[in-house]
Amino acid sequence: MTERIKNMVDYILKKTIYPEAKEIKYDRADYLLSERLRATKRLCEYMLAQDVTIPDGALMVGMIKFDKCPYPSDFMRKVGFKHTGEILDNFFDERKGPFEDFKFWGWQHATADFGKFIEFGVEGIKEQIHDSLKKYSEDEDKVDFLNACLIMCDGIIAWENKCADECYKRSLEETDPERKQQLLKMSENLKRVPRYPATNFYEALQSLYFCFDFLSDSLGLPDRWLYKYYKQDIADGTITEDFAKDLLQELFVRVQSCTPIHGNFTKGGESNFSLGGYTIDGEDGYNELSELIINSLLELPLYIPQITFRWTKKTPFELLYHIMDLGRKDPHQRVAFVNDDVKIECLMKNCDVPWEEAINYVTIGCNMIALSGGLWYGTGYANQVKALDNTLYTRREDIIKAKDFDEFYKIYEEELHKALSRDQEVGNRLHAYASKDECILGSLFMTGCIEKGVSMHKGGASGFSEMGGGVGLMCTIDSLAIFKQFVYDEKIVSAEKMLDALEANWEGYEYLYSMIMKNGKFFGNDYESSDDVARLVTTSINNFAKTKTDLFGKHYIGVIAPGYREYHKWFGAITGATPDGRYKGDPFKTIGAGQTEGRDREGLTALLNSVAKYDPTRHFAGVTVTNINVDSALIYNDDNFVKTVKLIETYFRNGGAQIQINSVSREDLVAAKENPEKYKSLRVRVSGFSEYFVNLKESIKDNIIERTVQK
């Protein structure tokens, strides 16, 4: 790390390098414009009213805050997401608790395609808009939208010019000759990008840096977008690896800086991006730039952004070892792992995404999946166990009549489909409400908005919707598996007696309860019986979801991510006793895809076998989070570590979708829960991102502590 970067890091750990936002006054003529044009004009005026900030030693410029913008953002700082933000405020507020069996929050992740701005420049985007204008010249609404896009493009260019001028002005005042040259160079760069296509690595990175705040969620696919510039410059000798690293680190410091260091935003998920993965010709795409990016990032003592390494069947063992080695040594736990084959299969099979688009997916937030330039329509977390609860407590007569497990399962499936229909209905309502937002600025960075003449929130952008996952899937699977084993396969109790036990919350049924705990064939142990039930449930959900699309015609993907709110506790509180040995009102044991202490008895290979195979339809493959706790003696002993890497490689070869490893001892976790002051810097992987352990909710802390430590 150079002195320059070190100083910047020191600075942003104390305060933000972001400029103070400035308010603007309205022009009464605005009222004569269409709503869209008025919003766009005001946003442009707002941008131009802001001060240009050039942090000490900075080599790139373009930070902007939209805090005082007349069009409010959601809490992810996405400009103009007013209605999304409003839903979020009403449903995400934890003091209000869950609503029905849902905990909606209308979360939307957007992965901007910064790559097209780097490659074609704003001028190139304007050409695309003109093409669309010709195509839709008869459609008044689309023309209005596209005209707003054109104005927005000019606004970006004007802001870019303001930044360039400021650099030039500073260079005139500067007395240090070296800094003077730097400022001149920055001004020169900003006269080119992002307006015109980038011609070298420095410009390409400046373009990305400049555009990030316009849709500041994921950095996307930098090792793909920037590679050709990097390769060219290195070949020409116009850039050194060290300088490239320095610039990359400046970009990462900026991304960390737009997340407030203090307060609630200590998770890394908000700026998750991907490295590696398949290229268009089916080769492993991890390149020298990917390596430079990961090294540049992990050298910084920051926790944002975080990365997901895309493993492919062609990833050499040495590379996986190398990345896992970096991961285990990173105190901020910034690296997660996904299986490209599974993710891409999910997109192609369930969402009709062609190969050439599917390979450009980005993992975002809690390991959500979005295409580059695409949206993740998060309708929120639902209580997955609701359908089971309805089955057990309202369909007693039908269950008693059922002759075998198949007949019992049919009753459950009816309830499941009812719950999914409600899920879909509510999701559509939220989308409809969120679609009131125009989001012209964001739409420029999406794939499809300009092409279709439709804003990102009205279905213009590519994207996927959540369905059928939610919280407690493992509880459903275990419960159905136990019901099958005890009532139908081994005939230990009658259905009636099992239902009585549940109604009585196990009181007076202690022997049955202990039998279940001792001999129950819980999921995650490589038992054929429970693995079959798991496949049955995921397939039922897929059968429902694959025939449907959301309000905007987007496909559905399931979600098994723990999140970081206490969903398992909230939903557990409104769910009756379940056959897996859960008492009424208790939290669901397992969050994510996996198992907790006492239920994964057969060891890690068995757990990984079950998890790798439970979702043959790949409905959940887009978003699965599997957390495992591994004893630190395994992780830090090199001989054992080789075996751990082999373990993960085999899991991926078997079809596992995602994995993240915590190697903190249980003693440390328990101590950290008791003495948070002493463990302030302890980070653990939670839900597709890492977070300070002490910042987690108590019930999530407990859940992490309760995971089996694999030795």
Place this chain on the structure above:
Amino acid sequence: MKAMIFDIQRNSFVDGPGIRTTVFFKGCNLRCKWCHNPESQSFEKEILFYKSKCTGCGRCKELTVDDENFICFNDAKEICGKEYTVDEILDDVIKDKAFYETSGGGVTFSGGECMLQIDFLAEILKKCKEAGIHTAVDTAGNVPFEYFEKIMPYTDLFLYDIKSMNDEIHKEYTGATNTLILENLSKLLKSDVSVWVRIPIIPGVNDTEEEMKNIRSFLELNGYPENIELLPYHKMGEHKYSALGKTYNTFDVPNKEKIEKLKHTVVPY
């Protein structure tokens, strides 16, 4: 044909190369005073009783070792030992085949002394080989050499313990002479089968430079094994002694530096 097994452990990193499944046979003809699996010594099923967990509910009053469905609500009592057929073990072992293949692992038969159930062992080894699984046998070696000859065709690797070269010490701490053990090892090392020698390091018993030098001389004379591992004594078996009503002999736990030093003496590279 059935074997008495007390545990099948998957995802083992410590019983040979790669990721392995270890099958623990019950019954042993040594009585090593440091043994960390006291429940592995008897060939019969046993009841482990953890007194501190018992609430005195009395449900287990008439419990016998054959009571397979017995459940103690408090996990205070458990039955150790279960009979398995060859196919039952194979079904379990084969589940992790993908892990063996990527990691160069396989199955390890351990104990107790697995070679004391030799006919069963030969059969399961043969079945595993046929299934394309790498096989290892973890043995103390105190059995007739014919037993080795019987399984050598199906065994890829022997994990072979040396406890002490000094027969007096050997007798005192394991209850048996080391003559047969060392003879067998000598023959094994001269054959073309792979051998890893494993030396438990027990402070006050065999943690001396002299002992290591003697082992080294023996190996120099008979041929070096593929690998030599030093296994430091640990106390993880302590609670099981009282659960079986047996007395626990405690030793010091050797420190890392000591192990490194001893390793340096016995390992020539």
